[in-house]
Amino acid sequence: LAKTTQPISMDSYEGQEVNITCSHNNIATNDYITWYQQFPSQGPRFIIQGYKTKVTNEVASLFIPADRKSSTLSLPRVSLSDTAVYYCLVAEGGGGNKLTFGTGTQLKVEL
Amino acid sequence: KAGVTQTPRYLIKTRGQQVTLSCSPISGHRSVSWYQQTPGQGLQFLFEYFSETQRNKGNFPGRFSGRQFSNSRSEMNVSTLELGDSALYLCASSRTGGFTGELFFGEGSRLTVL
Numbered sequence: 001l002a003k004t005t006q007p008i009s010m011d012s013y014e015g016q017e018v019n020i021t022c023s024h025n026n027i028a029t030n031d032y033i034t035w036y037q038q039f040p041s042q043g044p045r046f047i048i049q050g051y052k053t054k055v056t057n058e059v060a061s062l063f064i065p066a067d068r069k070s071s072t073l074s075l076p077r078v079s080l081s082d083t084a085v086y087y088c089l090v091a092e093g094g095g096g097n098k099l100t101f102g103t104g105t106q107l108k109v110e111l
Numbered sequence: 112k113a114g115v116t117q118t119p120r121y122l123i124k125t126r127g128q129q130v131t132l133s134c135s136p137i138s139g140h141r142s143v144s145w146y147q148q149t150p151g152q153g154l155q156f157l158f159e160y161f162s163e164t165q166r167n168k169g170n171f172p173g174r175f176s177g178r179q180f181s182n183s184r185s186e187m188n189v190s191t192l193e194l195g196d197s198a199l200y201l202c203a204s205s206r207t208g209g210f211t212g213e214l215f216f217g218e219g220s221r222l223t224v225l
Contacts, residue, residue, distance in 0.1 A: 032211045043115070043201050043216025044154075087154060091210030099169070099210050101154040 004090055004102040011108050018075045018109075022088030022102045025069050031098065033064060033071045034089040037082075038104075044087060047073065075107075083109045113137065115204050115217035123223045129190040132220045136183050136204030142166075143185040144214065145177060148199040157200075160185055161208040189222075197224045 004024045012018045024033070032051055036044035048055055050062040050071070061074040075082060085104045092098035116135040124130050136143050144159035144167075156169040160179035177187040183204075189196055199221050203214040 034210075034214075036214075036216075041218065043203070043218050044214075045216070046213040049211070049213070089210070099156040099167070101156075103153055 004088055004100050006086075006088060006102040006105045008103070009106040009108065011110065012078055013110055014079050015077050018078050018082075018107060020073045020075075020086050020105050020107065021070055022073070023070050024088070024090045024100075024102075027068050027090055028092065028098065030092050031068075031090050032092075033062070033068075034091065035060070035062065035071075035073045036087045036089060038085045038087065047086075078107075078109045080109050080111070083107060115202060115215050117200075117202055117217035117220050119220060120218065121221050121223075123225060124192050125225050126192055126194060128192050129188060130192060130222060131186055131188045132200055132202075132222075134185045134187075134202035134204075134217060136185070136202075137215055140204035140206050140215070141183055142205045142208030143179055143183065144203050144205075144210075145185070145187050146201040146203070147171075148201060148219070149197070154201075157187065159208065166208065192224045194224050197222060 006022050034049040035047040038044040048060045048062045052064050055062045063072040085106050087104050088102035090100045118133045142161045145157040147155045158177050159167040163179045174190045179185045199219040201219045203216045205214050
């Protein structure tokens with residue numbers, strides 16, 4: 001199983017770009033990388049998913065280097081409402097049972 | 112459209128009792144998966160059901176079980192509760208199953224074992 005680690009916490013200010021890295025040294029060939037956001041008393045919410053290189057959607061970008069042993073979630077121009085816990089998830093493609101959540105990163109955005 | 116609904120939202124049990132939690136997925140979603148979230152262990156996968164069949168299972172003891180009905184609603188059961196079972200139990204639904212693609216999570220059922 002892929003073992004995933006993340007920084008425990010990060011602080012930022014409104015309008016800045018935030019990059020959160022997840023380390024997954026044992027990622028397998030079939031594993032996808034997904035990022036979720038979680039607010040207190042709510043379930044996680046999907047942000048972005050990728051397999052290699054770079055993926056971008058309307059809220060974030062995901063950078064995955066060639067060796068795929070890490071991934072970086074990039075949030076452009078954060079706001080106070082982005083204060084939340086962010087989790088990476090490494091999961092085996094094809095419906096296998098390999099599923100590992102990262103330890104979670106508490107992002108705090110201030111004015 | 113309605114999101115994933117979990118009931119009950121909060122419950123308190125004592126050691127040795129059993130508990131059943133319910134999850135109604137988004138309409139049209141055939142996969143339901145369950146997770147345990149605790150401050151110490153973080154988010155951990157319990158099991159996944161697709162079209163009434165358990166497809167994947169995490170590393171939890173047999174006291175944790177689940178099932179899925181023909182309408183895709185799912186229940187999980189924990190028997191012989193232990194103090195360490197106190198946690199937020201989350202379910203998620205998806206259209207295709209597996210863990211690629213977007214999982215839609217409910218707000219969770221918070222279980223306290225005394």
